[in-house]
Amino acid sequence: xxxxxxxAVFFFWPLVAILARGVSPDGxxxxxxxxxxxxxxxxxxxxxxxxxxxxxxxxxxxxxLHRLAFRGRRVLLVLVTVxxxxxxxxxxxxxxxxxxxxxxxxxxxxxxxxVFFNLAVVVRVVGxxxxxxxERYAQAARTLxxxxxxxxxxxxxxxxxxxxxxxxALVFLFTFTSFGVIVVLGGPATTTIxxxxxxxxxxxxxxxxxxxxxLLQLVAVVGVLLVxxxxxxxxxxxxxxxxxxxxxxxxxxxxDRVVVGYVALLGVLVAAPMVALxxxxxxxxxxxxxxxxxxLGAEGTTTRDVTVWESARTSLSYAVVAxxxxxxxxGLAACAIAYSRRGGDAVDSAFTLPLGTSAxxxxxxxxxxxxxxxxxxxxxWIIVPIGxxxxxxPLVVRLVLPVLRSVDPRLRxxxxxxxxxxxxxxxxxxxxxxxxxxxxxxxxAAAVSLxxxxxxxxxxxTTSPTLPVEIARLMSRPGEASAGQAAALSxxxxxxxxxxxALVERWRQPGGGAL
Numbered sequence: 001x002x003x004x005x006x007x008a009v010f011f012f013w014p015l016v017a018i019l020a021r022g023v024s025p026d027g028x029x030x031x032x033x034x035x036x037x038x039x040x041x042x043x044x045x046x047x048x049x050x051x052x053x054x055x056x057x058x059x060x061x062x063x064x065l066h067r068l069a070f071r072g073r074r075v076l077l078v079l080v081t082v083x084x085x086x087x088x089x090x091x092x093x094x095x096x097x098x099x100x101x102x103x104x105x106x107x108x109x110x111x112x113x114x115v116f117f118n119l120a121v122v123v124r125v126v127g128x129x130x131x132x133x134x135e136r137y138a139q140a141a142r143t144l145x146x147x148x149x150x151x152x153x154x155x156x157x158x159x160x161x162x163x164x165x166x167x168x169a170l171v172f173l174f175t176f177t178s179f180g181v182i183v184v185l186g187g188p189a190t191t192t193i194x195x196x197x198x199x200x201x202x203x204x205x206x207x208x209x210x211x212x213x214x215l216l217q218l219v220a221v222v223g224v225l226l227v228x229x230x231x232x233x234x235x236x237x238x239x240x241x242x243x244x245x246x247x248x249x250x251x252x253x254x255x256d257r258v259v260v261g262y263v264a265l266l267g268v269l270v271a272a273p274m275v276a277l278x279x280x281x282x283x284x285x286x287x288x289x290x291x292x293x294x295x296l297g298a299e300g301t302t303t304r305d306v307t308v309w310e311s312a313r314t315s316l317s318y319a320v321v322a323x324x325x326x327x328x329x330x331g332l333a334a335c336a337i338a339y340s341r342r343g344g345d346a347v348d349s350a351f352t353l354p355l356g357t358s359a360x361x362x363x364x365x366x367x368x369x370x371x372x373x374x375x376x377x378x379x380x381w382i383i384v385p386i387g388x389x390x391x392x393x394p395l396v397v398r399l400v401l402p403v404l405r406s407v408d409p410r411l412r413x414x415x416x417x418x419x420x421x422x423x424x425x426x427x428x429x430x431x432x433x434x435x436x437x438x439x440x441x442x443x444x445a446a447a448v449s450l451x452x453x454x455x456x457x458x459x460x461x462t463t464s465p466t467l468p469v470e471i472a473r474l475m476s477r478p479g480e481a482s483a484g485q486a487a488a489l490s491x492x493x494x495x496x497x498x499x500x501x502a503l504v505e506r507w508r509q510p511g512g513g514a515l
Contacts, residue, residue, distance in 0.1 A: 088180025359454020
């Protein structure tokens, strides 16, 4: 009940408020234009290509980082996670500096950036289930003479399909609603629905047209979610899940060693845009120095006399609150969906819908809905982590749900047969697996909160900006000094995110904490 109330009050109510204000006959006229459907077609096409590319690149990395034990594994795991939460405008700028000028405005540049951003989704969601697969299934197949390819096709792949579908659905949603990457790296021929919604809201002040496009976007997203949820439920395989650490083994074949080398190379490629940010933060004219870093700590160099350390403290405070809300709401929602006998797909889609909604719409909707008594939250700090939690809750659900659905019900039946009460059965069978999955979700939620920009830009007070908002403000100002400070601040955000992910990764390991 509590998760449903949270999503209904803070997502569906603001969404209905915007649609009620904006949808009109003039706005609906957009649906008859060929240009609208051309934009929708390109949006879906680039999202499909981005999803396929991300899954192909990410699956070997998920295997290596969650099944193989090798030096530097944890560092690489953190490294591939950090890009997911960086402000898209910043990384788009870094890619524009790295790629040849001929790539500007091309679909190829967009696809590369999307794979860079969403690689963590495949690695974490698929790897989260992969790390718990019982190795005895594959061992039994090998004992019967099955070749490695046969083991993968008949044993591993059927067990992983629900998680792969969950990750694919998330990547599709993220790329379908991509904004910053398209704005920075795209061109006139690569306009997406998200960009058009923003243009009509901010540049043209056409709220009616923007609301109509938002409605079209929602219809497409709901269709994807319903199909994805039904496929995940149909393909889920009940199995006995093992402990994450026990699944790690040293590379024992040529294929394993090749995969480790592949992941090391992938780590270098993922680090390249972040190294470019560090380079820009140290480049001062024709020399190198710490001038831009020094200016970050001086009062008055950023908006409203807010220093970088105050922005960092604000971001971390919001991230903690958003993480707690997202884990509580997302965890309860995942349990409700996994244990439901009917209607689970619809509930799943309802909780994932915020990911397929324009961040501009989410932030603007909260702003206008909670702008008057008795629900005036405009002056309250809590509205910012609420907006960030709306984005993080679906991630927690998608991380936890495949794991819960994979728990063999015979374990619960055996516990009940031995006289265990329903509460004790849940504590001994489901909670250990749920706890580890929630720990991963907590890391994702905190990281997403640190890097969230779209909704936060509407909700954050000018006296308490988050790091992404401050970065965007600096980048909007002309001059080398502003660009250098924005790069330095981006490096600070990268480091903070890396620390959060590393701490949660350590915390979730056996012996590292309650979970």
